[in-house]
Amino acid sequence: MPLLDISDLCVRIPTPEGEVHAVRAVSLRIERGEIHGVIGESGCGKTMTGMATLGLAPKGARIEAARFHFDGADLREQAKALRGKRIGMIAQDPAAALNPVLSIARQMDDVIRAHRTLPREARRREAADLLAATGLPDPGRVLKSYPHQLSGGMQQRVVIAQALATGADFLIADEPTTALDVSVGAQVLALLRKLVAERGLTVLMITHDMDVIAEACDRATVLYAGRSVETGPVEAVLQKPGHPYTRALLAALPDAAPHGARLAAIEGSIPPPRTRIAGCAFAPRCPKAMPVCAAEPPPERARDRHTWLCHLPEDAA
């Protein structure tokens, strides 16, 4: 049984101009011990999917799903109870996630005290151990520091240590390396992989960066306009993508074209979040769209454990 089991998640948010379909139909199955990448562009619903899983969807949001379960518990009722206990969060910008006027010792202690009853000295040791586990070389000095005295990479390691301090075994990391330099980001991703292997964690990694997916994830799900359109092992999704959108996204990357040649930009733009979509959401921009694509929801195509939604048969894709 997957640890996180989401089927046809739909999140609608009321606004004065009408309901916004932030998430239209997202399905995610994440097995224990895997790092699962959720990839998509602005407005595809990747962050809202994470927020709904944390029980942090905006007030008044309507959440519907065929299944929305974490380890057998229904997230529609228990997301808030699970957050901070089983489900942790690593935010994009560690400088914003940490309190600038409190020492790291105080901020680590706050988290540990909220979750466990331990004497002060034991809490202090636990904080130092957790910081050491995230690869910080001198935990004693880090504990005495304030966030502004640490580099971005060190701050992100502190945030990861805090997530570990809750005892959570499932982490949602929303663009955890976007605010960091490429070389520092690579180290943070390596750390996450190490922690997953050593501590049996499971990670949902939200990102817009194909290189982060390739570097860190075991499986990946591609979102477009609030729908999961393709899912599978990372090598399959990146090397032999099935959905035309995934293929277009990979082709638009600057290293996909010869040096100086024109890039294959995707024409058009994503459908506005208030419109209803009858068929495939990508049909208006798809180079291979057929009349049926705009009219009917696409069927699922599969190649081993790699699936995608498309009207085109596999061999014609």
Add this chain to the structure above:
Amino acid sequence: MSPAPMLDVRDLVIRYRAGLFAPRPKPAVNGASFRLEKGETLGIVGESGSGKTSLLRAILRLLPVESGTVRLDGQDWLALQGDALRGARQKIGVVSQNPFLSLSPRLTIAEIVAEPLLAAGARQGPALREKIAALVADCGLTADFLDRRAREISGGQAQRVAIARALALEPGLLILDEPTSALDVSVQAQILNLLADLKESRGLSMLFVTHNLKVVAHISDTLLVMRRGDVIEFGRTEAVIAAPAEAYTRDLLSFGRKAAAG
């Protein structure tokens, strides 16, 4: 002899003073030398603290230089002062990372693109309006954008407006500081294509600064890699990519997806 390069930087040293009696800190830029030929694109790559922003600010004359020379289009760029500097600055256009921070939310697109022209002495009128429409069209936006405001358009459209504004005074050199870092991949591709078109049609020289080596490797003719104030690589892009001299460059290149086999 070949024509003067657009930009010729020799032994440039930039150092921030910590305090009157503090020991001299290590320079932010430690003797940078490079050339940018006319009509070419030079990519500058480096992480935070590498000195790429200091270098850029010195080239824009926003920062004093400790030693070294900068020649812009053959002119001793660091010697210019006052009105001469103000006039010569029109040779450089700048596009920054976040278009929503660099475009006023209160002005219409037409007003934003008109600003540099008005500052340079242009008069309001149909001729100005026509010039603005042409600039915006060159950057891939239709005329109905002219009366919209920056907050009503997408990030990619806003970056097109920022490029149109940077080109208003017909600079020879366009400086782009992380111009696609805030954009989605599909939009990034559109902007990179636009920059390639503009370089071709206007004979622009470009200085493209980014931390994303893959983006810059695609668009630049020459490549400069900085680390901790030092220039660690400078050469033709193909040569640097094919045989990076430094382990740091190799690390940047090998991050993420490997090239598909075959």
